[in-house]
Amino acid sequence: MTSCGADRGPRASAKPALSAAQARALLEAEFGLPASQVRPLPSYDDQNFHVRAPLAGGPAEFVLKISNAEASRTPELIDVQSRAVAFLHQAGFPTASVRPARGGGVAALVSVDCGSRTQSHLVRLLTFLPGRPVAEVPVGPRLLYEIGRLAATLDKTLEEFHHPQLSCLRREDFIWNLRNVPLLEPYLDALGPGPNREMVERVIRLFKNEVTAKLSHFRECINHGDLNDHNILVEPCEPASGDPAFRVSGILDFEDMSYGCYVFEVAIAIMYMMIESRDPVGVGGHVLAGFESVVPLTPAERGALFLLVCGRFCQSLVMAAHSCRLHPENAEYLMITAKTGWRHLQRMLALGRAAVEETWFRTARSYGSGDSV
Structure with a gap:
């Protein structure tokens, strides 16, 4: 507590x-x-x-x-x-x-x-910070890499942050901490019966069996906890080619800060960068490459990444549905992720962990070999 x-x-x-x-x-x-x-x-x-x-x-x-x-x-x-x-x-x-x-x-x-x-x-x-949300601009590999690198650098820098009440960030029952995916169970009624609820129940079951038991093997740090496509602002910069180029100009909303793990931050960033992408599964490798340029993941952390991304989809989708019951007047904002999120989660589960990881890890390796775009 x-x-x-x-x-x-x-x-x-x-x-x-x-x-x-x-x-x-x-x-x-x-x-x-x-x-x-x-x-x-x-x-x-x-x-x-x-x-x-x-x-x-x-x-x-x-x-x-x-x-x-x-x-x-x-x-x-x-x-x-x-x-x-x-x-x-x-x-x-x-x-x-x-x-x-x-x-x-x-x-x-x-x-x-x-x-x-x-x-x-x-x-x-x-x-007030300048820029446009990532959600409003075309996002290519270069920006995805920089967002991954930013996420890792932010967590690494917070290792040096001190405060007499830093223990406040040990928010053990915080619903948005990625370790707490199983705490979604009391809110599943907001989904009603059907395939969406069945998907979430499947992810929670897998999470309990394959992630919760391994949490002690993940390196702890302070997480921003919500590096989503509306909390990262960008502005145009000089393009390396003919395509539009952007750089990060603002990081918003630290209300979900808590003690978590390095792998949580990259999983959260991957999930939210998938939302608006035309190639949602493909974005993960670019974000991962940027993150690992600062904080390489351990084998145990890499092995949990797929379910952590699925778990964040579930957190966002379930809590949005629950919150819409409480505040239907704010439904348009609350359901931003749901517009494509259910489809992305379904696609990830249909492809399976091995196929998704192969795509992510192959792309991440390409940066090390100089073959990235």
Whole structure:
């Protein structure tokens, strides 16, 4: 159990629902900034606003982040996450910087009138990062490799991060930690009967038998935990050929940070890079090659990669279905992965571990031999 409170389930039931006027008032009261523009941004279980504010050097852009009520009960965890973001920013990563609240902390705890009740939420102000989500651009092998390399470098750099309450990141019951795929079982009713539920039950069964028993053989580290195609921003760069080229310009959303394993991070990145790809199975080898250029996986870690990717598909698909029951008004955002995710998971299971791994590992080897594109 974590000393900062347990993560026993999804946080969507505690999602904030502030108006733009309330957000504007919070910005001025807690951060001393009058806003010239406030507009909502899509989010999963927190609430975000894009803010423009006049400063002495000219207008500046921020993200006002209102944490959900459940996460707001663990201010120590949010402080650790915010300090980690600042640490990575100083280390040269394209992460946001935090503008302190009037009280001097990284966040302010505020009470918000939600109509029928009052809820407490932690509020932070982060610098706005430029770029477009990976989901909106054509993704080729070069960018996939760089995303894999970024994932490994980020985890490696966090080995040097220290905080007096770092144990908060040991979120043993956190539903989104990749070790916790079996914790999906209480939420399977959201899928109803049918082939989708049967696929998830099959993955959970295999995961328990082939991954859970081997977790002690995986190298531990701090994971970002959600390097998805909407949390990585890119901007154009000089192409090596005639094709469009992009470089990473921003890393968003550290709310799923926790102690995990190196192989978890690459599995998560592979899964999300598959979502928009025309060759979903093929992307894994490029991401893996980039990751292993910094952190080569052990045989045990490589042997678990297929089921870890399948497990992340299940986490995303099951929890999206569950959250849609709670917040049907946010269904379009919640079901982004489901648009292609079920098809990709079905395809992976139909091909089988051996065929998928052969594709991934052959592509990864090609980088070492100089044959990559």
